[in-house]
Amino acid sequence: MEYSLRCVDCSREFYEDYYYTCPECGGLLEIKIDLASVEVDFRLDGLNLKVWKYKSLLPIRSKPVSLFEGGTPLYRVNYIERDLGLKSVYVKHEGLNPSGSFKDRGMTVGVTKAIELRRSAVACASTGNTSASMAMYAGKAGLKAYVLLPAGKVALGKVAQALMHGAKVIAIKGNFDTALSLVREVSESENFYLLNSVNPFRLEGQKTIAFEIVDELGYVPDRVVLPVGNAGNISAIYKGFKELKELGLIDSIPKMCGIQAMGANPIYKAFLTRADDITPKENPETIATAIRIGNPVNAKKALNAIYNSDGVSEEVSDDEIINAQKLLAVKEGIGVEPASASSIAGLYKLVRNGVVGEDETVVCITTGNLLKDPETVIRVCGKPIEVEPDIESIKKVL
Numbered sequence: 001m002e003y004s005l006r007c008v009d010c011s012r013e014f015y016e017d018y019y020y021t022c023p024e025c026g027g028l029l030e031i032k033i034d035l036a037s038v039e040v041d042f043r044l045d046g047l048n049l050k051v052w053k054y055k056s057l058l059p060i061r062s063k064p065v066s067l068f069e070g071g072t073p074l075y076r077v078n079y080i081e082r083d084l085g086l087k088s089v090y091v092k093h094e095g096l097n098p099s100g101s102f103k104d105r106g107m108t109v110g111v112t113k114a115i116e117l118r119r120s121a122v123a124c125a126s127t128g129n130t131s132a133s134m135a136m137y138a139g140k141a142g143l144k145a146y147v148l149l150p151a152g153k154v155a156l157g158k159v160a161q162a163l164m165h166g167a168k169v170i171a172i173k174g175n176f177d178t179a180l181s182l183v184r185e186v187s188e189s190e191n192f193y194l195l196n197s198v199n200p201f202r203l204e205g206q207k208t209i210a211f212e213i214v215d216e217l218g219y220v221p222d223r224v225v226l227p228v229g230n231a232g233n234i235s236a237i238y239k240g241f242k243e244l245k246e247l248g249l250i251d252s253i254p255k256m257c258g259i260q261a262m263g264a265n266p267i268y269k270a271f272l273t274r275a276d277d278i279t280p281k282e283n284p285e286t287i288a289t290a291i292r293i294g295n296p297v298n299a300k301k302a303l304n305a306i307y308n309s310d311g312v313s314e315e316v317s318d319d320e321i322i323n324a325q326k327l328l329a330v331k332e333g334i335g336v337e338p339a340s341a342s343s344i345a346g347l348y349k350l351v352r353n354g355v356v357g358e359d360e361t362v363v364c365i366t367t368g369n370l371l372k373d374p375e376t377v378i379r380v381c382g383k384p385i386e387v388e389p390d391i392e393s394i395k396k397v398l
């Protein structure tokens with residue numbers, strides 16, 4: 001398979017894998033696969049689901065560094081479907097990947113590319129999940145891992161993962177946007193391979209969410225709803241659908257719907273005026289710390305995905321996010337972290353506002369596992385009730 005790295009701003013194409021941004025104009029790069037050169041060697045038959053089933057559409061030539069990522073369940077959520085009065089609603093639970101988030105799809109490709117490029121160290125800034133996933137794959141591949149986190153704003157489960165999988169974890173007194181700009185600088189000077197979503201190879205792995213949705217459902221849904229933070233995932237999934245369509249494997253693309261937290265909503269704001277870029281939000285704040293991002297690097301790609309698929313962006317409050325998190329957990333048996341629940345909260349809002357029609361098939365993506373963020377659970381559910389170890393005391397509280 002042949003591919004180039006194409007600048008989304010100036011359209012110049014490059015053939016060196018080591019660029020992350022355009023050496024001419026600084027724009028974001030996207031992997032442009034020469035689809036005529038692809039020999040598709042998989043069938044969309046719902047079998048054997050995993051990221052590397054789709055290797056013929058991934059720009060990797062070597063043996064993958066894999067921990068068996070992908071193949072996540074697509075649950076039909078009957079309670080929510082009835083509650084909303086929609087034809088069919090599914091949840092693709094990416095929280096069931098090896099490190100507990102969708103990031104593993106990107107990291108298996110990104111870390112494999114680091115090995116292909118003979119790099120010895122990888123780095124990222126993170127609201128938590130990227131760092132957990134990168135540390136895990138770097139460990140497996142024998143690479144050093146360096147992580148910059150916004151101090152005090154990353155859920156405990158994620159910090160624990162990054163530490164235990166052997167990354168050097170540095171907490172900066174600033175937010176994610178600052179951490180990202182610092183890690184870009186440090187990676188340049190220290191020759192670390194940067195694995196944030198500016199890295200176009202990482203996003204190639206994430207596009208397999210689109211492939212799996214079609215593979216599992218057997219058809220293309222009308223709409224895909226997902227949380228948006230740094231805006232890489234929505235861009236990647238849209239690209240996945242687009243490639244399947246250009247290959248003639250599907251004949252439509254779902255409306256891509258990006259949901260943001262009200263306190264961290266630059267994409268939503270840009271969508272309201274149909275702008276093709278954002279105005280960064282200073283001091284973003286939300287209970288969904290994974291998407292507490294004011295200056296998403298992939299904003300242009302994400303807005304393009306939304307506009308070109310006839311999709312929308314919506315914003316949800318922290319209360320709406322927590323209510324959706326509880327609903328998924330209690331009524332559907334799906335445990336997710338707050339950011340992930342914003343997809344369901346967003347769907348409720350889109351239905352309420354008359355954007356989603358009742359005959360639609362909708363897939364919501366839940367990006368991270370409940371166990372990632374136990375502190376928020378205790379905050380919103382309260383602590384267990386403590387009693388004396390006797391039957392009477394237990395009966396009293398039952």
Ligand code: F0G
Nearest residue numbers: 126127129130229230231232233367368
């Ligand atoms: N959901 C979860 C659970 C996340 O961790 C993230 C991003 C997103 C949604 C948003 O995805 O950035 O592609 O729009 N987390 C990054 C991190 C920023 O560092 O873990 P996006």
